[in-house]
Amino acid sequence: MADAYIVEAVRTAGGRRNGKLAAWHPADLAGEVLNALLTRSGVDPAAIEDVILGCVTQAGEQGFAFARNAVLASRLPESVPAVTIDRQCGSSQQAVQFAAQAVLSGTQDMVIAAGAESMTRVPMFTNVSLHQKAGLGGGPVSGRIAERYGVKEFSQFQGAEMIARKYGFDRDTLDRFALESHRRAAAATLNNAFQKEIVPVAVSTAEGTVNHVRDEGIRYDASLESIGSVKLLNEGGVISAANASQICDGASAALIVSERALKSHDLSPIARIHSFVVTAGDPVIMLEEPIRATQIALERAGLKIDDIDLYEVNEAFAPVPLAWLRALHADPAKLNVNGGAIALGHPLGASGTKLMATLVHALRSRGKRFGLQTMCEGGGIANVTIVEALGSD
Numbered sequence: 001m002a003d004a005y006i007v008e009a010v011r012t013a014g015g016r017r018n019g020k021l022a023a024w025h026p027a028d029l030a031g032e033v034l035n036a037l038l039t040r041s042g043v044d045p046a047a048i049e050d051v052i053l054g055c056v057t058q059a060g061e062q063g064f065a066f067a068r069n070a071v072l073a074s075r076l077p078e079s080v081p082a083v084t085i086d087r088q089c090g091s092s093q094q095a096v097q098f099a100a101q102a103v104l105s106g107t108q109d110m111v112i113a114a115g116a117e118s119m120t121r122v123p124m125f126t127n128v129s130l131h132q133k134a135g136l137g138g139g140p141v142s143g144r145i146a147e148r149y150g151v152k153e154f155s156q157f158q159g160a161e162m163i164a165r166k167y168g169f170d171r172d173t174l175d176r177f178a179l180e181s182h183r184r185a186a187a188a189t190l191n192n193a194f195q196k197e198i199v200p201v202a203v204s205t206a207e208g209t210v211n212h213v214r215d216e217g218i219r220y221d222a223s224l225e226s227i228g229s230v231k232l233l234n235e236g237g238v239i240s241a242a243n244a245s246q247i248c249d250g251a252s253a254a255l256i257v258s259e260r261a262l263k264s265h266d267l268s269p270i271a272r273i274h275s276f277v278v279t280a281g282d283p284v285i286m287l288e289e290p291i292r293a294t295q296i297a298l299e300r301a302g303l304k305i306d307d308i309d310l311y312e313v314n315e316a317f318a319p320v321p322l323a324w325l326r327a328l329h330a331d332p333a334k335l336n337v338n339g340g341a342i343a344l345g346h347p348l349g350a351s352g353t354k355l356m357a358t359l360v361h362a363l364r365s366r367g368k369r370f371g372l373q374t375m376c377e378g379g380g381i382a383n384v385t386i387v388e389a390l391g392s393d
Contacts, residue, residue, distance in 0.1 A: 004100040004256055005269035006387065008041045009357035010199050011252035014345035015120070016216040020203045021249040022120040026055075026062050029201070030116035031073030033253040036199040037112060038075055041255055043265055045075055049108040051082035052098050054091025054115035055349035058084060059127035061118065070116060086349070087278075088378035089316060091115055092252060093352025096385060099256035100273045109261040114253035115350035124247070124348065149284055156378065157233055159286035160317035164238045166285075167323045171238040174318035175227045178243040178342045181315060182222040185339025189214060193338050193365065196393055197357040217246040217345040243318040248345025252353035271360045274370065274386040275301040281380045287320050289382035290374040291327040297372070297384035305330050308386070309368035312355040314375045315340035324374070337362055351375065356385070363389035 010033055015021030021029065030053065038045050053067035067082035087094040092115025099111035131137060141153050164174065188194060200211035219226075230242035262269060277300060279293040290313060298305060305328050313321040313335060321340070325332055338358060347354065352375060359371045374384045 002104045002106060003259055004103040004273040005259070005262060006271040006273065006360060007255040007257055007267050007269055008037050009197065009254040009270070009353065009360050010036045010040065011197055011354045011357045012201050012250045013198050013213050014215040014217055014347065015212065015249035016345070017120050017247045019216045019249065020212045021118070021201065023204065024118065024201070026116050026118040026121060027066065027069040027073045029118065029251045030070035030114060032201055033114060033199055033251045034070060034074035034076060034112060037253050037255050041267060043110065043255070043267070046077050046079065047110050047265065048076060048080050048112055049110055050102065051076070051080060051112045051114060052095040053082060053084050054087070054095045054352055055084055055117055056086055056088055056091055057117065057122045057124055057127050057348065058086060059130070060122045062122045070114070087381060087383070089314065089346070089348055090352055090375040090377040090381065090383040091349040093356070093373065093375050093383040093385060094278065096254055096256065096353060096356055097276045097278065097383065100276065103256055103258045109258040111256050112253055113256055113353055114251070115353050116251035117347040117349045118249045119247045119347065120249050151284060154283050154286060154379065156286060156316065157239060159284065160239050160244070160319050161234060161237045162285045163288055163319040163323050167319065167326060169238065169319050169322055173322070174238055174243040175224060177318045177322055178227050179222055179224055181336065181339045181342040182219050184337060185215065185218045185343035186220045188338035189218060193362070197361045215344045217248060218339070218343050239317055243342065245316050245341035245346035248347040250345065250347035250350045250354060252350045252357055254353050254356055269390050270364060271390055272388045274388045276383070276385040278381065278383045283380035286378065286380045287316060287376040288323060289380050290320070290324055290376050290384070293382035293384045294324070294328055294372065294374055297386060301386050303370070303386070308370050308372045309334065310337060310359060310362055310371045311335050312359045312371070312373040314346065314351060314355060315342045316346060316376050318342065320376050352383070360387060360389060361393055364391060364393040367392055
């Protein structure tokens with residue numbers, strides 16, 4: 001049976017909104033991680049057969065064949081094709097799965113999966129809001145959809161509140177989870193746990209040009225009191241900006257290859273893609289689907305949750321990984337061991353390959369074998385990818 005391997009997986013350090021990465025055009029930022037893959041793997045750029053790049057807000061600087069523009073902004077030759085995909089927050093995780101499918105089918109041998117999002121330069125929802133302000137059509141929820149589900153819009157914020165109520169999570173529980181995310185991210189940063197996955201990006205500061213290599217969103221002095229002082233998003237709710245993922249600029253990428261490519265290009269893999277699924281469910285509660293997707297993924301892989309050494313469950317909102325932990329009877333000590341999006345940021349279309357880079361390197365640094373990554377996504381969709389680490393960092 002054919003296999004798909006990960007040769008390299010990299011990411012930029014996250015940039016806060018209007019932060020250190022704000023001056024970078026998103027196509028150029030994406031080009032940086034593509035270049036890093038080429039440099040670290042040593043592959044001939046002309047050998048890359050496709051680039052599949054995830055991006056959620058495909059407008060403005062991220063519009064008009066964004067993935068192709070990323071290729072043109074990199075060292076890849078213009079002969080390399082590219083495609084931009086949108087599976088909402090799971091866009092670049094889906095890019096990994098599409099790349100793996102291409103390799104497993106035997107139709108391609110070397111594919112880059114990537115993601116990029118500048119939430120500073122192309123703010124979330126502007127691909128909808130700017131059309132509405134210009135009087136161009138209505139919103140994405142059509143009359144048929146509204147009639148079917150009894151809502152005028154699908155809201156991730158309301159979905160997070162619904163999950164919290166369903167599982168009985170109060171604000172204190174969510175805030176404590178958020179605090180732990182910052183503590184783990186801070187410890188990982190201070191211990192150089194992200195060193196092998198982060199691509200240095202040159203940025204201008206008052207002191208001159210420096211390399212951006214630390215995630216900007218981590219609050220090293222975070223406390224339960226400071227997190228608890230942040231205003232709730234909805235009166236009577238439990239979700240605040242402090243127990244939800246941070247707006248973030250970033251890019252990430254992974255090189256996915258066949259066994260034939262490993263041999264012909266003398267490459268050393270860092271992981272094998274063991275199995276993957278994508279599922280969909282209720283678009284109103286929206287963010288609960290990773291639970292069912294994980295159950296299906298484990299069954300198909302012939303594994304149990306206890307067989308998985310580390311999990312990366314995207315921290316879109318604190319109730320999402322907490323509900324996942326409870327429903328799967330999973331071990332909290334294995335979850336997001338280096339912190340998650342509450343501390344590190346969630347650059348939307350870049351988060352899938354970002355989490356993959358973190359997961360694979362965390363497995364290798366700990367001498368562990370299996371890792372599972374899952375992402376809640378707009379519309380009630382979820383991706384799950386199970387990887388097997390090879391070798392050690």
